[in-house]
Amino acid sequence: MESSYVYAICAVVATVIFLVIGFFLVKTLIATIKALRNFNATMLKMDDKIDPIVDEVVKLLENHNSLAESVQDKLVDLDPLMDSISDVGSALHNVTNSFSDGNPKLKFFQKEKRRDWQDSLGDLVELAMVGVSAWKKIKKRGE
Numbered sequence: 001m002e003s004s005y006v007y008a009i010c011a012v013v014a015t016v017i018f019l020v021i022g023f024f025l026v027k028t029l030i031a032t033i034k035a036l037r038n039f040n041a042t043m044l045k046m047d048d049k050i051d052p053i054v055d056e057v058v059k060l061l062e063n064h065n066s067l068a069e070s071v072q073d074k075l076v077d078l079d080p081l082m083d084s085i086s087d088v089g090s091a092l093h094n095v096t097n098s099f100s101d102g103n104p105k106l107k108f109f110q111k112e113k114r115r116d117w118q119d120s121l122g123d124l125v126e127l128a129m130v131g132v133s134a135w136k137k138i139k140k141r142g143e
Contacts, residue, residue: 070141077137084127091123 080130084130088123
């Protein structure tokens, strides 16, 4: 009969150990549930704070796109002006080269060189007209 007492004591000890393990397991699960609820509440608060930031970033990107388009349009308006400036620069380069070759007085009064001066004057007038046109377009878009 001694062995029956040993089996009973082992059964009681095993039951107590299972109860202690169960108690700590339940306590751990309760702590985990509380931590998950706190995490969920924090994520909801973060979601409320992130939404306005996302809206601001979207507005900023839209403003950036419209600003980039506006700058690109204004640069396109300045292309004829830059072309005219390039033409005037070439004409002035030709005129200054005519002074540096040989006798400048003779080359200046030659019929061909007078036409260069007339072309240069025409280029300057064209440059002024293109500049005024570009300025009007820029002011018109600004309004």
